[in-house]
Amino acid sequence: PAVAPAASLRPFPAGFVxxxxxxxxxxxxxxxxxxxxxxxxxxxxxxxxxxxGGDTGDVACDHYHRxxxxxxxxxxxxxxxxxxxxxxxxxxxxxxxxxxKGLDFYERLVDELLxxxxxxxxxxxxxxxxxxxxxxxxxxxxxxxDRFTDYALAVHDRLGDRxxxxxxxxxxxxxxxxxYTAGVHAPGHTDPAAGLAAAHHLMLGHGQVVRAxxxxxxxxxxxxxxxxTVADPVDPTDPRDVDAARRVDAQMNRVFLDPIFRGAYPSDxxxxxxxxxxxxxxxxxxxxxxxxxIDVLGVNYYQGEALSHRPHPDAxxxxxxxxxxxxxxxxxADGVFxxxxxxxxxxxxxxxxxxxxxxLLERVHAEYAAPAGTELYVTENGAAFxxxxxxxxxxxxxxxxxxxxxxxxxxxxxxxxxxxxxxxxYWSLLDNYEWAWGYSQRFGIVRVDYDSQERTIxxxxxxxxxxxxxxxxxxxxxxxxxx
Ligand code: GBH
Numbered sequence: 418p419a420v421a422p423a424a425s426l427r428p429f430p431a432g433f434v435x436x437x438x439x440x441x442x443x444x445x446x447x448x449x450x451x452x453x454x455x456x457x458x459x460x461x462x463x464x465x466x467x468x469x470g471g472d473t474g475d476v477a478c479d480h481y482h483r484x485x486x487x488x489x490x491x492x493x494x495x496x497x498x499x500x501x502x503x504x505x506x507x508x509x510x511x512x513x514x515x516x517x518k519g520l521d522f523y524e525r526l527v528d529e530l531l532x533x534x535x536x537x538x539x540x541x542x543x544x545x546x547x548x549x550x551x552x553x554x555x556x557x558x559x560x561x562x563d564r565f566t567d568y569a570l571a572v573h574d575r576l577g578d579r580x581x582x583x584x585x586x587x588x589x590x591x592x593x594x595x596x597y598t599a600g601v602h603a604p605g606h607t608d609p610a611a612g613l614a615a616a617h618h619l620m621l622g623h624g625q626v627v628r629a630x631x632x633x634x635x636x637x638x639x640x641x642x643x644x645x646t647v648a649d650p651v652d653p654t655d656p657r658d659v660d661a662a663r664r665v666d667a668q669m670n671r672v673f674l675d676p677i678f679r680g681a682y683p684s685d686x687x688x689x690x691x692x693x694x695x696x697x698x699x700x701x702x703x704x705x706x707x708x709x710x711i712d713v714l715g716v717n718y719y720q721g722e723a724l725s726h727r728p729h730p731d732a733x734x735x736x737x738x739x740x741x742x743x744x745x746x747x748x749x750a751d752g753v754f755x756x757x758x759x760x761x762x763x764x765x766x767x768x769x770x771x772x773x774x775x776x777l778l779e780r781v782h783a784e785y786a787a788p789a790g791t792e793l794y795v796t797e798n799g800a801a802f803x804x805x806x807x808x809x810x811x812x813x814x815x816x817x818x819x820x821x822x823x824x825x826x827x828x829x830x831x832x833x834x835x836x837x838x839x840x841x842x843y844w845s846l847l848d849n850y851e852w853a854w855g856y857s858q859r860f861g862i863v864r865v866d867y868d869s870q871e872r873t874i875x876x877x878x879x880x881x882x883x884x885x886x887x888x889x890x891x892x893x894x895x896x897x898x899x900x
Contacts, residue, residue: 425892427829434536434840435885436498437491437862438797440543440587442474443849445504447481451518454510456545457555457596458852461603466741472855478847479870484526486872490863491846492533494878495885499535500796500842501526502543502587509568512549520575527579538796538842539580540642541569541626543587544596544603551604556592556615559698565622566629573630581638584715584796585626588644589619590669590746599735599746601853609748610693617698620676624706631709641677642715642796645670645781647773649723651756657726661753664689665724668747678785680708689749714786715796717844718824721773726752736765738853763800765858769820771827774798778831778838792839798824799844801851801858804875812864812875821862821877825890843881847872 429435442458462473480487491499507519530537542565550561569585586592595602598612606612627639648665650658667686675683681704687695732755734745747753760768778793786793799821804814821843828838848861856867862878865871874882884890 426887426889427826427892428889429829430832430837432839433888434497434794435881436496436500436535436538436840436842437494437846437881438500438842438844439480439846439849440502440540441504441507442477442543442545443845443851444478444480444847446474446476446479448473448475450481451507451522452510452516453504453507453519455548456504456506457548457551457603458545459506460548460551461605464605466739467605468853469738469855469857472850472857474850476867477850478865480847481522483870484522485529487847488526488529488533488535490872490874491530491535494862494874494882496535496846497885498538498840498842499530499846500538500540502540502545503572504545505542505565505568506545506547508571509547509564510549512547512553512564513567515571520572523572524575527576531579536582537580538582538584539572539576540584540587541565541572542585542592542622544592546603555597555604556618557597557611559618559621562618562622562625566625569626570629570633573633577630577634577637581636582713583630583637583639584713585623585639585641586619587642587796588717589616589623589641589673590644592619594668594746594748595735598744598748600741600743601735601737601746605741607742607744609690609750612746613690613693613695613748614698616672617695617703620673620707621703623677624709627709627711628706638712638792640711640713640715640791642717643670643673644717644719644797645674645777646718647721647770647777649721651723651725655726657752658724661724661726664747664749664753665722668749674781674785676704676707677711678708678789678791680704693748710789711791713792713794713839714781715794716777716781717797718774718777718795719798719800720767721770721777722768723756723758725754725756728754729756732757736853763816763820764803765801765854767800769800769823771823772830774824774827775830775834778828778836779834782831782836793836794840794842795828795838796842797844798841799860801860804859804864806864806873810873812873814875814877817862817875817877818880821881822884822890825884829890
């Protein structure tokens with residue numbers, strides 16, 4: 418698409434943060450260097466059939482050794498902020514003893530970012546629990562909450578003077594229900610009760626860490642990131658489909674939003690999961706800790722979904738990548754089935770639905786963030802496409818540029834509707850290790866050649882850099898400009 422004239426620029430609000438995100442296990446490599454020991458993903462990725470192609474994060478993007486070049490890339494793109502995660506398995510390899518060399522790495526990274534004028538946005542937990550803790554029950558064990566708190570304080574000891582934004586968890590839905598109930602993520606269990614126990618302990622860990630960090634320094638900006646969805650009934654006139662959509666909303670969105678913002682599990686959810694032992698996991702006082710006020714809520718949005726009470730022949734209950742046995746991530750999954758819609762899809766098969774992001778932000782703002790005075794950010798959004806370099810060595814990923822443009826437009830639609838969204842992080846800065854999909858899926862605005870570790874900014878990266886430089890979105894959708 419031609420460069421839009423300045424007149425048709427749709428500006429971002431003043432101070433709007435434009436950044437990109439990654440996570441430790443997906444990019445760092447150096448899996449056993451400087452004292453790092455196995456996390457649950459090192460174990461899981463070695464289980465036969467767990468990850469496509471048997472791929473592991475042993476080397477990944479070798480970011481552990483190339484972080485300086487990667488920060489230089491961020492500066493070239495003009496990113497305001499970089500959202501990264503700290504590997505718990507690097508900092509407390511045995512689950513409790515602090516490994517100074519692990520912290521050294523994050524100190525080097527943060528100093529490099531600050532030197533380049535890119536503001537660090539730190540996530541404490543993006544799924545890499547030390548295997549030593551999993552051996553004692555992982556997130557189903559209450560003890561993990563205290564180990565997580567001690568770990569967070571150790572990271573704060575080192576970086577508290579230079580990192581302002583601290584989020585505790587990335588997507589507890591995935592840690593709990595993809596890891597302990599669906600079996601598609603580490604540690605690979607398929608147990609509805611375990612998923613619920615894990616979800617509760619993850620949130621308790623979140624609340625306890627927010628309290629501990631706030632006690633130390635009340636100027637920090639604290640919160641967490643949730644992956645939220647827009648659950649629509651396939652047939653809005655069929656009460657059974659409406660109920661399927663309600664259940665998914667309860668088990669993906671409200672199971673986290675309500676305890677965190679309202680200090681209680683939703684009563685319809687408690688009804689749905691009756692008999693799965695949640696009441697034996699929750700102790701007096703837990704919900705007060707979980708609902709400790711937060712400054713920021715990060716929303717990760719990839720797609721919405723249409724739910725029916727009827728199975729669909731083409732839609733699996735979960736994203737099974739290999740032949741390994743899996744089940745639905747929902748602990749109360751009876752009569753809950755996803756149906757595909759006539760929408761464009763990405764290489765993951767995920768539906769492209771930017772207007773869902775507008776609706777989601779409006780709802781989360783009105784029902785949760787605004788009453789609590791919590792700032793809203795989109796901390797992930799992005800797409801995998803099968804993009805390969807062209808004859809010119811460049812990656813002409815027009816579909817990703819359109820995806821980025823349309824989702825930023827959807828955020829501006831929410832802003833126009835009165836939702837004060839504060840920023841956006843594209844997922845991901847780099848092509849990287851896409852969990853159960855291994856290296857088969859590329860989400861980056863920067864291509865990584867896994868043989869040479871060479872980085873190439875894709876067309877979408879250049880487009881994003883132009884948007885950041887202009888502080889606004891060029892008018893018209895690139896998708897609509899095509900033939
Ligand atoms: C995010 O998770 C992650 O934070 C990031 O690490 C990852 O690389 C990125 O997105 C791209 O995948 O209910 O079993 O059918 C993705 C969020 C939410 C995607 C749940 C899959 C459906 C799985 N996920 N979703 S299932």
